[in-house]
Amino acid sequence: MTTLELVVTALDDSVPGIRSMTLAAADGSEALPTYVPGSHLVVECGGRANAYSLTGDAVRPATYSISVLRLDGGAGGSRWIHDELSVGDLVEARLPRSAFAPANKATRHVLVAGGIGVTPILSHVRAADQWGRDMQVLYAHREGHAAHVEELRELAGDRLELFTDQAEFVARLAEVLVAQRLGTHLYVCGPAAMIDHVLASAADLGWPPSRLHAERFGIDVLDPGEPFTVTLSASGTTIEVPSGTSLLEALLDAGHDIPNLCRQGVCGECRIPVVGGKPLHRDLFLSDGEKEAADALMCCVSRAEGPGLEVAL
Amino acid sequence: MPKLEHTSVPLWAATGGRVAEPDHSGSSYLLVGVGADGRQAVATWVADLPGHIVGQVLGDDADSVRTELAVALTDARVGVRVRIAGPVSSCLTLRGVAVSVGAEDDELHLAPTQRDAVEVWCVHCNATSLADVAIGDVLPCGGCDRSLLVYHHVSRRTGQFLGFQVDAETRAGKMTEEIAS
Amino acid sequence: MSLTVPAPTNPADSLIAGFPFPFVEDRYRYSTNVSPSPSPVTTPAGQWGAAVVDMDGEYERELVERKQILAKDPGRHVVLPHMRGAAWDALLTLMHEMAVAYPDRMSLTRTGPLRWLWENRVLDESLEFTYGDERTVPDEPLGYIASQVQDDIVLLDQRADQLWGDAGVVTFAADWSFGFDVGMSFLEIHGPVPRLREEGVITRAHEFLKRLQPHQPYRRTNWTLTIGRRLDVSTELYPEWGPDREMIQEVNDAEFGQLVNLRVEVQHLIRLPESGAIMFLIRTYMLPLEQLATIEEWRVRTAEVLAELPEDIADYKGIIKYRDRAAAWLRDSGSAS
Numbered sequence: 001m002t003t004l005e006l007v008v009t010a011l012d013d014s015v016p017g018i019r020s021m022t023l024a025a026a027d028g029s030e031a032l033p034t035y036v037p038g039s040h041l042v043v044e045c046g047g048r049a050n051a052y053s054l055t056g057d058a059v060r061p062a063t064y065s066i067s068v069l070r071l072d073g074g075a076g077g078s079r080w081i082h083d084e085l086s087v088g089d090l091v092e093a094r095l096p097r098s099a100f101a102p103a104n105k106a107t108r109h110v111l112v113a114g115g116i117g118v119t120p121i122l123s124h125v126r127a128a129d130q131w132g133r134d135m136q137v138l139y140a141h142r143e144g145h146a147a148h149v150e151e152l153r154e155l156a157g158d159r160l161e162l163f164t165d166q167a168e169f170v171a172r173l174a175e176v177l178v179a180q181r182l183g184t185h186l187y188v189c190g191p192a193a194m195i196d197h198v199l200a201s202a203a204d205l206g207w208p209p210s211r212l213h214a215e216r217f218g219i220d221v222l223d224p225g226e227p228f229t230v231t232l233s234a235s236g237t238t239i240e241v242p243s244g245t246s247l248l249e250a251l252l253d254a255g256h257d258i259p260n261l262c263r264q265g266v267c268g269e270c271r272i273p274v275v276g277g278k279p280l281h282r283d284l285f286l287s288d289g290e291k292e293a294a295d296a297l298m299c300c301v302s303r304a305e306g307p308g309l310e311v312a313l
Numbered sequence: 314m315p316k317l318e319h320t321s322v323p324l325w326a327a328t329g330g331r332v333a334e335p336d337h338s339g340s341s342y343l344l345v346g347v348g349a350d351g352r353q354a355v356a357t358w359v360a361d362l363p364g365h366i367v368g369q370v371l372g373d374d375a376d377s378v379r380t381e382l383a384v385a386l387t388d389a390r391v392g393v394r395v396r397i398a399g400p401v402s403s404c405l406t407l408r409g410v411a412v413s414v415g416a417e418d419d420e421l422h423l424a425p426t427q428r429d430a431v432e433v434w435c436v437h438c439n440a441t442s443l444a445d446v447a448i449g450d451v452l453p454c455g456g457c458d459r460s461l462l463v464y465h466h467v468s469r470r471t472g473q474f475l476g477f478q479v480d481a482e483t484r485a486g487k488m489t490e491e492i493a494s
Numbered sequence: 495m496s497l498t499v500p501a502p503t504n505p506a507d508s509l510i511a512g513f514p515f516p517f518v519e520d521r522y523r524y525s526t527n528v529s530p531s532p533s534p535v536t537t538p539a540g541q542w543g544a545a546v547v548d549m550d551g552e553y554e555r556e557l558v559e560r561k562q563i564l565a566k567d568p569g570r571h572v573v574l575p576h577m578r579g580a581a582w583d584a585l586l587t588l589m590h591e592m593a594v595a596y597p598d599r600m601s602l603t604r605t606g607p608l609r610w611l612w613e614n615r616v617l618d619e620s621l622e623f624t625y626g627d628e629r630t631v632p633d634e635p636l637g638y639i640a641s642q643v644q645d646d647i648v649l650l651d652q653r654a655d656q657l658w659g660d661a662g663v664v665t666f667a668a669d670w671s672f673g674f675d676v677g678m679s680f681l682e683i684h685g686p687v688p689r690l691r692e693e694g695v696i697t698r699a700h701e702f703l704k705r706l707q708p709h710q711p712y713r714r715t716n717w718t719l720t721i722g723r724r725l726d727v728s729t730e731l732y733p734e735w736g737p738d739r740e741m742i743q744e745v746n747d748a749e750f751g752q753l754v755n756l757r758v759e760v761q762h763l764i765r766l767p768e769s770g771a772i773m774f775l776i777r778t779y780m781l782p783l784e785q786l787a788t789i790e791e792w793r794v795r796t797a798e799v800l801a802e803l804p805e806d807i808a809d810y811k812g813i814i815k816y817r818d819r820a821a822a823w824l825r826d827s828g829s830a831s
Contacts, residue, residue: 002710030604033709034586034767058768059586059608059625095709101770104651105576107415127768130608131579131626178340180391183415206340206392208419210654268705287655287701315692320685321678412677417654436671436729439569459733466686470677477729481736482815 004032004093008085009063015147018116019082020055020067026090031060037127038100038120038187038215041066042261044092045077046084049261053119053189053215054096055148058127064096067147069116094261099284100189100215102127107183108134110176112198114190115141120215121189122148129155137161138176140169140194173198177205189215216284225280228304232256232313233275247299247309256313258299265301272299276310279303315465317448322467322474325425326401327448335422339394341367343385345407347375347399350426354398367393375399375406382407386414396422400429402443405472412469433463434473441473451479508551510789511540513781516715516758520798524689524807526698531713531762532595538789545595546711546762547588547643548777553616556644556666556725563665563726564637569673570665570728573636573649577661580649580771581636582626586610587766587773588639614642636663643775645762648672650680650703650772657703657772659683666778667728668718668757669812674729688806708767713760718811719820720757723780742816747823751784754820756796783820787827797824 010022025032035058040051043066056065071078085091100120102109109128113121118139128135137156139146140163152160163169177186186207188198195214202212224244230251231238241250248270251258260270265283273296281291283298290296297309317327325332335358342362346355352371359366368385372378386395395416397407404423411421430445433452440456448465454476461476468475478484515537534544542548564571573581589612593602603611608625621638623630631638640647640663648662657680664672675683680700681691690696706712720727721738742753762775787793800813801821808814 034583036708036768036770060604095707097707098765098770101652103653104580104769104771105415105653178390178392182386182389182391182393182420184391203338206338206394208338208417210417210419211391287704290701315685315688315690319681319691321682322685419654434674436674437731437733464686466674468674468677469679469682475671475674475729478733478736481732482739484733484737 002095004095006064006091006093008087008089008091011085011087016145017070018067018145018147019070019085020065020147021081021085022056023064023066023091023093024062030062032062032064033095034059034061035096036098036101037123038102039096039098039123040120041096042094043077043081046080048075048077048080049094049263050077050081051097051264053100053123055119055122055151056126058123064093067116067119100187100213102133102187103185103211103213105183106133106185106211108181108185109136110180110184110186111135111137112173112186112188112190113137113139113141114188114194115145116147117188117190117194117215118146118148118152119189121187122152124187125152125155135159136176138163138169138173140164140166140190170197173201174205177202177207185211185213187213187215192216225303228306229308230304231276231308231310233310234313238308241303246301247297247303251299251313260300263300265298268298270298270300271296273312274309275312277308278305279309280305317465320465320467321469322448322465323405323423325423326405326431326467327465332422332424335396335424336394337362339420340392341365341390341394343368343370343382343389343393343395345370345378345382345395345397345399347372347378347397347403347407348426351399351403354424354426355396358396358398375403379407379410382410383414386411386416394420394422396424398424398426400427401425402429402431402472405431405467407472409468409470409472432471432473433461433476434468434471435459435461436475436477442476448474452476509779509781510785512542512548512550513537513539513779513786514542514715514758514760515539515789515792516717516756517795517799520795521802522717522799522807524687524693524695526695526702526714528699528702528712528714528763531711538791543713543760546591546713546764547595547645547775548760549592549596549599549616549644553644557617557641559725560640560663560665564663567673567730569730570667571637571640571663572673572676573634573661574677577636577649577651577771578628578634579626580651580766580769580773581634581661583766583769583771584647584649584773585631585635585639586625587764588643592643617642636661640665645775645777646672648774648776649766650774652704652770652772655704656680657700661771664728664776666725666776668720668759668778669727669729669732671729686810688810703763703772706763706765706772708765708770711762711764713762716759716761718757719813719817720755720780721753723755723782725778725780739812739815743819747826750819750823751787751827752782754783754816754823755780756783756786783823783827787824790828793824793828797821797828800824 005026006023007026009024012020040053042051052066068081070082111121137160143164227242239254268285279297280303282301344355346352370378370381404425430443433442435454438457442455444452446463450463451460454461459478462479464475466475589602592600599615601613611622613620646664650657651660684696758779760777764773800817
């Protein structure tokens with residue numbers, strides 16, 4: 001059981017550009033599978049698969065909730081959700097996947113959200129409230145575009161701080177980072193530049209990697225990359241991978257059935273073995289050690305460092 | 314025996330050998346020195362450190378500093394690095410204290426100054442024996458008097474080596490023979 | 495010296511019918527032998543593997559034994575403070591698995607947003623509890639759920655790209671000490687086992703576990719030989735069971751076949767769905783060679799495996815003193831019939 005048949009039970013468009021959806025089991029089951037706070041749901045959106053963070057209750061919930069930012073320049077998944085979906089429609093999704101979990105050993109959680117990056121943070125806040133965990137929340141958003149503020153305020157109370165001014169946020173972040181007792185873990189989700197800033201500031205202030213957690217999911221747009229040639233060991237055939245085309249797409253176009261899911265380098269489905277050449281890893285799935293070993297890559301986002309790669313296909 | 318680096322025994326705990334240079338990525342430092350050499354190491358660190366030192370915990374053995382270390386860590390802020398210099402047994406014990414209070418491996422630096430007596434925990438009677446032994450040695454348990462083999466397994470929480478009866482399989486038989494002869 | 499063979503509380507048939515015979519070829523090496531669970535496996539004697547939590551005729555007897563062991567040695571049950579949520583997660587996950595697998599004997603009913611009613615008709619007990627509220631469960635959640643399943647339970651926390659054995663209830667350990675290992679990393683726990691690191695077996699298992707997602711349980715088997723039907727062969731009790739390894743060399747052939755058991759662990763690997771901890775279940779089965787040999791396929795294969803097993807593995811498994819005799823015993827018991 002890795003596929004879920006869901007039905008849209010509510011839609012909320014009250015925040016401009018953001019559609020919040022509530023989904024229940026299509027077969028009428030009372031509870032959906034439990035998920036780790038910070039998990040995402042991969043939803044089939046009109047022929048594409050997009051991953052969205054779950055924002056609701058995590059333990060055998062009656063419904064799943066996701067919030068989708070409309071990306072007009074995106075590949076179309078978010079536009080499909082905004083323009084095509086109505087209450088009562090059926091949606092197919094994969095089981096929730098966890099890649100941004102709260103640290104069990106943390107004795108305090110500092111949660112930093114930027115824009116739509118608030119979604120996995122809301123899930124963390126909900127869990128922190130339920131388990132009585134110590135937390136502090138910093139949420140930076142554009143004026144008039146703050147999703148989930150009321151829920152956050154209800155759960156976090158005065159532990160929630162909102163920012164619409166970047167300078168103010170940066171100044172406050174610096175104060176917060178130096179004042180955390182040992183045992184605190186930091187979580188950040190938001191635009192890439194914000195994540196980079198938060199992580200760099202924390203590192204400068206001595207935060208070790210073990211206490212830092214970032215969720216970059218669906219935020220970054222990768223550059224199109226340099227063209228390269230891939231050689232398939234089994235047949236010796238070569239395939240050209242132009243700039244702007246992923247290795248996965250090139251392999252699929254050439255008739256190779258490569259399992260794949262998120263196409264964003266997070267789910268781990270499209271891992272293929274590398275036997276020659278140097279991979280340019282751009283995924284968030286492989287560990288640093290695995291990347292160094294250079295014997296596999298996630299072909300949906302990663303490419304060749306140099307003119308070519310040989311893969312064991 | 315498997316390679317030591319694949320076990321729970323830190324290499325420095327088995328060999329008393331040198332460890333990597335401590336990192337300088339912290340924003341503050343908590344320095345712990347046990348024994349004369351440990352104090353000396355702390356003095357060297359003080360002279361060298363770029364960041365500010367939030368505390369120095371000095372003592373003659375691990376027991377005399379463990380409470381102070383735990384309190385200092387409870388008061389510490391993220392960004393702190395803990396450096397511990399002292400005999401192997403103190404490093405093992407104090408690593409256990411630091412980890413239990415919430416420090417992570419990437420916040421700890423251990424600098425053993427010498428090999429000394431280590432603690433061996435008897436898995437059969439729970440007693441702890443202190444002896445100058447190496448892995449593979451046998452010592453009498455201070456609690457139940459069994460002959461304990463010092464195993465290549467160290468607890469992260471207590472810093473003690475695992476000891477189990479070396480002759481459990483043959484002891485009973487031998488005793489029967491002795492009685493019979 | 496003699497050893498009393500405990501009378502099985504069950505007809506031998508039921509032990510054989512559900513026995514998870516572990517060998518898939520005539521040779522055994524450590525491997526990352528994981529497969530999805532549940533998935534029934536048909537054997538010449540019956541079937542195993544149809545449920546994640548297996549209950550058999552030994553259920554009540556083994557739970558009583560666990561209770562006695564815990565009363566004598568509380569060190570077998572440890573939950574480090576940060577594993578509190580994982581312990582609740584384990585409780586709810588296991589209750590759910592049992593209720594689905596044995597709807598006639600167990601049920602789990604939601605009675606409020608975070609409130610459930612657990613009914614175990616085999617033990618004739620029920621518990622209404624509030625998820626996350628320790629006051630609503632006797633002992634603590636992991637201790638309670640360990641009183642409902644035959645499996646030993648270890649919970650591993652994932653942090654800093656590693657897994658840490660930070661909680662568990664282990665009363666039927668095969669030659670290791672859970673109480674000592676608590677707090678160690680997965681790789682440290684397995685440090686004493688030969689070949690695992692050198693051959694990459696344990697690092698592959700580690701990578702696999704770190705990526706394991708919820709709702710997709712896996713299982714693997716492990717095995718050794720145990721003398722007598724003795725579930726608790728922990729390092730703690732080594733002075734009690736160690737002498738059996740000498741004694742067994744002196745007994746006659748009939749006793750040998752009754753006393754030596756093939757001990758199989760069916761280990762489940764489950765990502766707990768809320769805490770994200772890994773739940774490692776160890777369910778122990780034992781079958782005396784005498785009964786094993788009644789299944790021709792098992793007799794022949796086990797003899798081959800034991801005869802061929804490399805010295806270092808046999809030594810680590812603690813069977814080096816009598817594995818040759820066990821192999822010979824199995825071979826001979828075929829020619830005799």
